[in-house]
Amino acid sequence: MPPFDRSIAAPMPESVKRPGGFSRIPGTQGRDSYNEPMQLLAGLNDEQLAAVTLPAQHALIIAGAGSGKTRVLTTRIAWLIASGQAAATQIMAVTFTNKAAREMLARLGVMTSLNVKNLWVGTFHGLAHRLLRAHWRDAGLPQGFQIMDAADQLAAIKRLLKALGADDEKFPPKELAWFINAQKEAGLRPEGVEAHDDYTRRRVELYAAYEAQCMREGVVDFAELMLRSYELLARNEPLRLHYQRRFRHILVDEFQDTNRLQYQWLKRFVGEENALFCVGDDDQSIYAFRGAEVANMHDFVREFEVANLIRLERNYRSHGNILAAANAVIANNPARLGKNLWTEAPMGEPIRVYAAHDDAEEARFVVEEIQALTRQGMPAAEIAVLYRSNAQSRALEHALFSADLPYRVYGGLRFFERAEIKHALAYLRLVANPHDDTAFLRVVNFPARGIGARTIEQLSDVARAAGTSLYAAIEKLPNAAKFAGFCDLIQRLRAIAHLPLPELVEQTLEASGLRAHYRAEREGQERLANLDELVNAAAGFVAEQSLNRASNDSPTVLLDFLAHASLEAGEHQADEGRDAVQLMTVHAAKGLEFDVVFVCGLEEGLFPHEQSLLERGGLEEERRLMYVAVTRAKRLLYLSHAQTRQLHGQTRYAVASRFLEEIPIDLLKPLTMRSRRREYASSWALPARSAGHRFHIGQSVRHSAFGEGVIIALEGGGRDARAQINFGAAGIKWLALSVAKLEVP
DNA sequence: TATCGAACATTTTTT
DNA sequence: ATGTTCGATA
Numbered sequence: 001m002p003p004f005d006r007s008i009a010a011p012m013p014e015s016v017k018r019p020g021g022f023s024r025i026p027g028t029q030g031r032d033s034y035n036e037p038m039q040l041l042a043g044l045n046d047e048q049l050a051a052v053t054l055p056a057q058h059a060l061i062i063a064g065a066g067s068g069k070t071r072v073l074t075t076r077i078a079w080l081i082a083s084g085q086a087a088a089t090q091i092m093a094v095t096f097t098n099k100a101a102r103e104m105l106a107r108l109g110v111m112t113s114l115n116v117k118n119l120w121v122g123t124f125h126g127l128a129h130r131l132l133r134a135h136w137r138d139a140g141l142p143q144g145f146q147i148m149d150a151a152d153q154l155a156a157i158k159r160l161l162k163a164l165g166a167d168d169e170k171f172p173p174k175e176l177a178w179f180i181n182a183q184k185e186a187g188l189r190p191e192g193v194e195a196h197d198d199y200t201r202r203r204v205e206l207y208a209a210y211e212a213q214c215m216r217e218g219v220v221d222f223a224e225l226m227l228r229s230y231e232l233l234a235r236n237e238p239l240r241l242h243y244q245r246r247f248r249h250i251l252v253d254e255f256q257d258t259n260r261l262q263y264q265w266l267k268r269f270v271g272e273e274n275a276l277f278c279v280g281d282d283d284q285s286i287y288a289f290r291g292a293e294v295a296n297m298h299d300f301v302r303e304f305e306v307a308n309l310i311r312l313e314r315n316y317r318s319h320g321n322i323l324a325a326a327n328a329v330i331a332n333n334p335a336r337l338g339k340n341l342w343t344e345a346p347m348g349e350p351i352r353v354y355a356a357h358d359d360a361e362e363a364r365f366v367v368e369e370i371q372a373l374t375r376q377g378m379p380a381a382e383i384a385v386l387y388r389s390n391a392q393s394r395a396l397e398h399a400l401f402s403a404d405l406p407y408r409v410y411g412g413l414r415f416f417e418r419a420e421i422k423h424a425l426a427y428l429r430l431v432a433n434p435h436d437d438t439a440f441l442r443v444v445n446f447p448a449r450g451i452g453a454r455t456i457e458q459l460s461d462v463a464r465a466a467g468t469s470l471y472a473a474i475e476k477l478p479n480a481a482k483f484a485g486f487c488d489l490i491q492r493l494r495a496i497a498h499l500p501l502p503e504l505v506e507q508t509l510e511a512s513g514l515r516a517h518y519r520a521e522r523e524g525q526e527r528l529a530n531l532d533e534l535v536n537a538a539a540g541f542v543a544e545q546s547l548n549r550a551s552n553d554s555p556t557v558l559l560d561f562l563a564h565a566s567l568e569a570g571e572h573q574a575d576e577g578r579d580a581v582q583l584m585t586v587h588a589a590k591g592l593e594f595d596v597v598f599v600c601g602l603e604e605g606l607f608p609h610e611q612s613l614l615e616r617g618g619l620e621e622e623r624r625l626m627y628v629a630v631t632r633a634k635r636l637l638y639l640s641h642a643q644t645r646q647l648h649g650q651t652r653y654a655v656a657s658r659f660l661e662e663i664p665i666d667l668l669k670p671l672t673m674r675s676r677r678r679e680y681a682s683s684w685a686l687p688a689r690s691a692g693h694r695f696h697i698g699q700s701v702r703h704s705a706f707g708e709g710v711i712i713a714l715e716g717g718g719r720d721a722r723a724q725i726n727f728g729a730a731g732i733k734w735l736a737l738s739v740a741k742l743e744v745p
Numbered sequence: 746t747a748t749c750g751a752a753c754a755t756t757t758t759t760t
Numbered sequence: 761a762t763g764t765t766c767g768a769t770a
Contacts, residue, residue, distance in 0.1 A: 096759065096760085097759060097760080098759085098760085123759080123760065124759095124760075125759085125760045126760080128760095129760095147760090149760080150758090150759090150760080221760095222759080222760045223760090225760080226760090257759095286757075287757085287758075287759085289756080289757065289758085290757085290758060290759085388756070388757075389755090389756050389757070390755090390756085390757085391755070391756090391761095391762095394761085394762090411758085445746095448746070448747090450746090452746070453746095566760085567760060568760085569759090569760080585756085585757065585758090586757080587756090587757050587758065588757090588758085606756095609756050609757080610756095611756060611757095612756075612757085621757090622757095625757080646761075647755090647761090648754085648755065648761070648762090649761040649762080650761090746770100747769100747770090748768105748769085748770085749767105749768090749769080749770100750766105750767095750768090750769100751765105751766090751767090751768100752764105752765085752766085752767100753763100753764085753765080753766100754762105754763095754764085754765100755761100755762090755763090755764105
């Protein structure tokens with residue numbers, strides 16, 4: 001048992017509650033007599049409390065949107081430790097995204113005084129990686145194995161097809177990658193795949209060849225991390241028993257998003273004496289298209305005879321109307337596990353529906369509403385504009401940009417995915433492992449050093465014949481001299497690999513000529529800045545590592561950094577801190593919440609997307625997507641659609657989405673261009689202030705520069721009061737009454 | 746070897 | 761409409 005830690009009893013500071021949106025949780029009446037570890041439990045509702053304090057048995061928590069899912073998960077971990085039921089080392093918590101893992105660790109760090117890095121909290125892939133690093137020999141991997149991201153994998157497959165002389169018309173690399181990943185996620189090695197036709201047989205051969213290539217190069221893709229660690233545990237009984245005994249409690253977040261392999265992987269950890277605690281929401285399963293199996297929730301209950309099934313149905317996030325709309329929409333889905341969210345929050349504002357003529361007008365509408373809201377003091381960062389597909393962001397961005405509203409688009413290229421960063425990392429990967437052909441090919445001639453396609457082809461032939469990596473094949477090449485400079489560079493870098501990581505990175509950037517290359521490029525400024533940022537990232541990484549580990553310049557630092565870069569591509573984006581309107585797809589919004597949410601493009605064919613209607617269960621998944629979108633909003637929800645929309649350069653006509661019709665009409669408030677103007681004033685219930693000015697709508701005024709005008713809208717009060725005035729030929733303007741010198745004729 | 750233009754595709758996406 | 765990829769050309 002761990003020594004009891006008194007600091008655990010510290011009440012959770014307000015700053016921790018707020019991001020989760022739990023600020024409206026009622027007080028802790030009647031629980032004064034609780035002793036210290038139990039203070040962790042203060043403020044939980046009955047169901048949350050029941051879930052958090054469940055005995056060490058398998059459990060499924062069906063946690064509706066905004067019901068305090070993450071809080072339950074983290075509080076349970078803290079509770080298990082604080083109450084002495086488990087040591088920190090006996091707990092494993094699995095999430096899907098790095099962000100979720102980080103958030104869990106951050107909250108735990110505040111709730112407990114544990115050194116949070118000792119906990120096995122991480123993503124499926126992160127934990128799988130950890131296992132493989134620890135047991136690389138048993139897993140049959142080289143010690144310095146590297147992780148390929150999706151782009152690397154695709155490149156590897158293209159290379160494979162070329163090497164085998166396979167027809168890449170017949171086997172499109174993307175499709176082959178999808179096939180291979182799908183097999184791995186079904187737990188199948190090439191030998192296990194059933195092929196009933198020539199085409200599939202050939203694809204299985206290519207799968208086998210791909211595996212051989214990966215092993216030769218010492219690289220693993222994302223699916224391989226899962227499959228190989230799964231096999232490691234499945235085949236190695238002592239190891240499996242070790243982990244089964246070690247992790248008494250296994251907690252899983254977003255369980256509805258697990259694929260088959262991930263569920264099987266989890267099951268390997270479950271033995272006689274441990275408990276699997278899964279939290280999920282079948283109504284928020286929006287990743288079936290990439291293999292997520294909601295059926296895992298049913299299977300889990302059945303296979304483990306789960307007796308503890310708790311529903312968290314109280315929503316702490318949204319106003320009543322918003323929740324009612326969400327419930328009404330999702331009720332149209334058959335075969336749910338069943339759940340009805342409720343709230344004690346006020347009904348709030350009705351849901352505003354806007355029918356635009358076209359996408360440009362829809363965007364203008366959104367922008368004008370946002371301007372009105374921000375003028376009333378709504379922080380821009382609390383406003384999200386959601387859409388079904390990325391293509392829709394263009395019109396919105398255009399309107400926001402024209403209006404000079406700061407905005408941030410999620411889902412762009414991530415830091416470690418930028419070309420210049422991948423180049424730099426490729427050099428570092430060669431330092432760690434010169435036989436990494438993907439890395440080799442990426443930079444052998446970048447910056448250019450006179451090694452052309454022809455030379456590479458010769459080298460490939462030699463390497464294939466000898467069964468070695470490209471790097472190893474160089475010396476066998478007749479014109480090996482061509483590579484002298486490159487080999488020399490790699491040798492020199494390998495010789496200084498023992499230097500502190502930031503220094504090694506710095507040296508790599510200089511010696512490789514990457515810096516010089518981008519300095520010479522006209523538009524290379526940003527790329528140079530990114531390369532500098534990579535040095536910073538390395539320094540930051542080392543600093544963080546040295547906090548957690550004793551050895552800070554062990555030879556694994558480089559390997560760890562490279563794994564970090566692959567596993568956590570980094571959300572690094574410009575202007576992160578700035579107060580900006582948030583633009584993202586509905587998928588990207590899962591798990592987030594905002595005061596105000598706009599859902600755009602609610603049209604048949606777009607949302608629900610026409611492609612989805614062709615797939616089995618597609619409409620249901622679209623509806624869950626709608627449910628996710630709606631439940632992101634705390635106080636104000638806007639739904640908009642357009643009659644026509646520019647798509648692929650053509651005008652498309654569409655009718656309003658069926659999802660709009662699934663919302664009871666009395667929850668909705670249709671807006672029109674004319675009615676809109678005055679609506680938002682009452683919108684999110686700022687205390688009404690007296691206007692404090694002498695103007696009224698319809699009043700005629702005179703402006704020294706713009707001439708005669710008529711007031712068409714007024715808003716705000718006191719010094720913030722503004723009027724929208726139509727000056728005829730001079731246009732329609734918003735003017736601050738405290739600034740503009742208006743005469744009343 | 747770099748650059749230009751044609752062909753192409755364009756739901757959602759983390760690791 | 762627009763970004764990406766691939767092949768032909770200087």
